[in-house]
Structure formats: C-alpha cells, structure tokens
Amino acid sequence: QIQLVQSGGEVKKPGASVKVSCKASGYTSTSYSFTWVRQAPGQGLEWVGWISAYNGNTKYAQNLQGRVTVTTDTSTGTAYMELWSLRSDDTAAYYCATASIYGVYGFDVWGQGTMVTVSS
Amino acid sequence: QSALTQPRSVSGSPGQSVTISCTGTSSDVGGYNYVSWYQQHPGKVPKLMIYDVSKRPSGVPERFSGSKSGNTASLTISGLQAEDEADYYCCSYAGSYVIFGGGTKLTVL
Numbered sequence: 001q002i003q004l005v006q007s008g009g010e011v012k013k014p015g016a017s018v019k020v021s022c023k024a025s026g027y028t029s030t031s032y033s034f035t036w037v038r039q040a041p042g043q044g045l046e047w048v049g050w051i052s053a054y055n056g057n058t059k060y061a062q063n064l065q066g067r068v069t070v071t072t073d074t075s076t077g078t079a080y081m082e083l084w085s086l087r088s089d090d091t092a093a094y095y096c097a098t099a100s101i102y103g104v105y106g107f108d109v110w111g112q113g114t115m116v117t118v119s120s
Numbered sequence: 121q122s123a124l125t126q127p128r129s130v131s132g133s134p135g136q137s138v139t140i141s142c143t144g145t146s147s148d149v150g151g152y153n154y155v156s157w158y159q160q161h162p163g164k165v166p167k168l169m170i171y172d173v174s175k176r177p178s179g180v181p182e183r184f185s186g187s188k189s190g191n192t193a194s195l196t197i198s199g200l201q202a203e204d205e206a207d208y209y210c211c212s213y214a215g216s217y218v219i220f221g222g223g224t225k226l227t228v229l
Contacts, residue, residue, distance in 0.1 A: 106171025
C-alpha cells in the first residue's frame with residue numbers, strides 16, 4: 001500500500017518561494033501520477049496541479065499558472081510542488097495525493113498535508 | 121475554472137437519507153464520467169468515498185452511493201450515522217484540469 005509523506009510546515013514572507021516535497025513509500029511501481037491540492041484555513045479544497053508519472057506531463061490551475069511548478073524524481077519516488085511570488089492568500093495546507101488503484105482520478109492516497117504560512 | 125456548485129449545508133437525522141448535489145457544466149461533470157467525492161472530518165485528510173461517478177472504494181460502506189444526470193452529480197448517504205457528519209467535496213476531471221466543488225457541511229441532527 002503506497003503512503004505519501006510530506007515535508008514539514010513552512011513560514012514565508014510575501015514574494016518568497018516555497019518548495020514542498022511528497023515522498024512515496026511502500027510500493028513497487030514508479031507509475032504513480034501526483035496531484036497537488038490546497039486548502040486555505042476554513043475553506044474548501046482547491047486543485048493546484050498534476051504531474052504524470054508516465055511522461056512527466058504537467059497541468060496547472062489557471063489561477064496559479066506561471067507561479068507553480070510540479071516536478072517528480074522517479075528515482076526516489078518523490079514529488080515536489082514549488083510556488084513563487086507568494087502572497088498572503090497562498091496561506092494554506094498543501095496536500096499531495098495519488099490515485100493508486102481507483103481509476104485515474106480517484107485520489108485514494110493523500111499525504112498528511114504541509115501548512116504554508118505567508119506572512120510579513 | 122469556477123468551482124463546482126454544492127449546497128453549503130445539508131442535514132438529516134440518524135437513519136434518514138440525504139443527497140448532496142454537485143452542479144457543473146458540459147465541460148466537466150457533464151462531459152466525463154470522472155466525478156469523485158471526498159469526506160473530510162475537521163483537521164483530517166480528505167478520504168475518497170466515490171470515484172468514476174458511482175464506484176465505491178473498498179472499505180466505504182454501501183450506504184454511500186453516487187450518480188450523475190447531465191451536468192449534475194449526486195452523493196446519497198442512506199441510513200445516516202453520527203460519524204457521517206463531515207464536509208463533503210465533489211471533484212471532476214475537466215479535460216485539462218481538475219476542479220472541486222465548494223464543499224457541503226453535513227450535519228447529523
């Protein structure tokens with residue numbers, strides 16, 4: 001059973017950048033695509049972006065296009081989400097997730113979440 | 121990329137049934153059979169309850185069911201139990217991105 005373990009919380013100043021990692025363990029295949037989702041305090045879930053394990057193709061939320069990059073290191077089974085030019089409304093818990101066995105868009109495995117706080 | 125539309129809250133008594141709607145467009149909910157539903161208890165990680173419109177992952181009670189008609193998907197919870205009280209989010213593939221609903225708070229009276 002795959003598990004996702006994310007890096008620890010971050011506090012950043014406006015304008016800075018943050019890179020969150022998501023390491024997969026307990027699996028035998030490297031063919032997992034990763035999705036990133038964020039949740040601002042007291043708010044709903046917001047899709048951030050996605051990277052294909054097969055060809056490295058990426059897709060991003062329109063409102064974050066140009067400020068976010070999702071990458072993956074298949075040798076270590078680790079995915080990364082980097083967000084630039086941070087603003088206060090980027091303050092949120094950032095989750096990585098994957099669809100391990102339930103179709104392509106059934107995200108059944110989630111990381112524990114990484115809180116990113118943007119504050120001056 | 122506007123969020124899918126869900127009611128902000130629904131409620132029901134133990135044993136009753138409730139249905140949560142999720143309205144999108146022909147470009148997302150109506151265009152693909154890739155609607156999923158997530159349950160989130162306060163302070164917890166989202167949990168997959170339904171995928172591909174109506175399929176239930178292993179371990180999810182049969183009380184949870186999903187369906188879709190046109191641009192609206194629905195999650196029905198029958199035989200409500202106290203532990204079902206949580207936030208529920210729908211999610212749909214939309215061709216070049218994924219979109220979530222705004223979330224629905226389910227209160228078990």
